[in-house]
Amino acid sequence: MKTYKVAVIGGDGIGPEVTASAVKVLKKAGDKCGFAFEFTECDAGGCSIDKYGVPLTEQTLDICKSSDAVLLGAVGGPKWDGVDASIRPERALLGLRSGLGLYSNLRPALMFKELAAASPLKNVESIDILIVRELTGGIYFGKHGRAELSETLSDGSVKGLTAYDTEEYSTAEITRILKEGFRYAQGRNKKLTLVDKANVLESSRLWREIASELAPSYPDVTLDYLYVDNCSMQLINRPSTFDVIVTSNMFGDILSDEAGMITGSIGMLPSASLGSPGTPGMYEPVHGSAPDIAGTGKANPLATILSASMLLRWSLGESEASDLIEKAVRDTLADGYRTVDIKGGSSDITIVDTEGMTAAVLNRI
Numbered sequence: 001m002k003t004y005k006v007a008v009i010g011g012d013g014i015g016p017e018v019t020a021s022a023v024k025v026l027k028k029a030g031d032k033c034g035f036a037f038e039f040t041e042c043d044a045g046g047c048s049i050d051k052y053g054v055p056l057t058e059q060t061l062d063i064c065k066s067s068d069a070v071l072l073g074a075v076g077g078p079k080w081d082g083v084d085a086s087i088r089p090e091r092a093l094l095g096l097r098s099g100l101g102l103y104s105n106l107r108p109a110l111m112f113k114e115l116a117a118a119s120p121l122k123n124v125e126s127i128d129i130l131i132v133r134e135l136t137g138g139i140y141f142g143k144h145g146r147a148e149l150s151e152t153l154s155d156g157s158v159k160g161l162t163a164y165d166t167e168e169y170s171t172a173e174i175t176r177i178l179k180e181g182f183r184y185a186q187g188r189n190k191k192l193t194l195v196d197k198a199n200v201l202e203s204s205r206l207w208r209e210i211a212s213e214l215a216p217s218y219p220d221v222t223l224d225y226l227y228v229d230n231c232s233m234q235l236i237n238r239p240s241t242f243d244v245i246v247t248s249n250m251f252g253d254i255l256s257d258e259a260g261m262i263t264g265s266i267g268m269l270p271s272a273s274l275g276s277p278g279t280p281g282m283y284e285p286v287h288g289s290a291p292d293i294a295g296t297g298k299a300n301p302l303a304t305i306l307s308a309s310m311l312l313r314w315s316l317g318e319s320e321a322s323d324l325i326e327k328a329v330r331d332t333l334a335d336g337y338r339t340v341d342i343k344g345g346s347s348d349i350t351i352v353d354t355e356g357m358t359a360a361v362l363n364r365i
């Protein structure tokens, strides 16, 4: 039987609880569709700092590199707030992204119709946006540091230090992610919005130039441009009009939180981080480690279960199994099962815990 290798990084807080649910769901989908998994659990984030003194070990990275895909829960929590910036739990994510070459981050913001009441927006009909965030460049990975400075300001005070982080993008990096954006738009509603700050930033102006050069190769896609500040307004003003948004690492980080929130389904949103074809992708829920509810059974496993569904589709090419999981999640919602985070104003629902939700999905696969 075909057997896929999946590295499982539970991480911190509710991470291990939600990845455990997704692993059960993957096994069941595999059983139904005639393939199996070999799961390897490994540490990253705060739990790795506690055990090994660093958020990401070579061993974890090697296991991930030699797997077909990586399933990740969440990293971080207040316990590690005091650690040195160079070994914060979040560094594990950055190390995995650069170590695995995961330059393309797909963050779908989809409003489930059963959960529309939970959206903080009034009268919103539908939200189905795919944010394509560049993930291994820009200010996250640009030159950064501090230097001594003895400049005297107009009020007489002396600047002792300067600190800098640099936004830098090459033609190759921009072209690679823009092409992804165009291709995803072709597979969806054929609208691509490049979000940038081209009225101020030189790097953004290069993104625009390259996008307009590429556009004729995708004649079926309508390309438009939005400044990031305007985009943050328009996501609230007219969320239904967006299809695919392509943007830089930093803007994608910020806008994907906003897009997730307006769906009312933040506990439902999956993500995929992909590199070149043939390299392992990494799949994780958009929500964080939620340490306040860890161990209480309140965690909603659906975002991670939907991430597992993306894993099947994008890394393993098992679209039938992926569809099975997505349908099971929709049926579970339609049958009224809710964890507390998505109970909204709806009536006629059954409140379940992490295990109850996982069982409801498993029963529907």
Ligand code: IPM
Residues within 6 Å of the ligand: 090, 093, 094, 253
């Ligand atoms: C995210 C997170 C990370 C990021 C942090 C935890 C490093 O906010 O995945 O969106 O900024 O990319």
Ligand code: MG
Residues within 6 Å of the ligand: 253, 254, 257
């Ligand atoms: Mg973020």
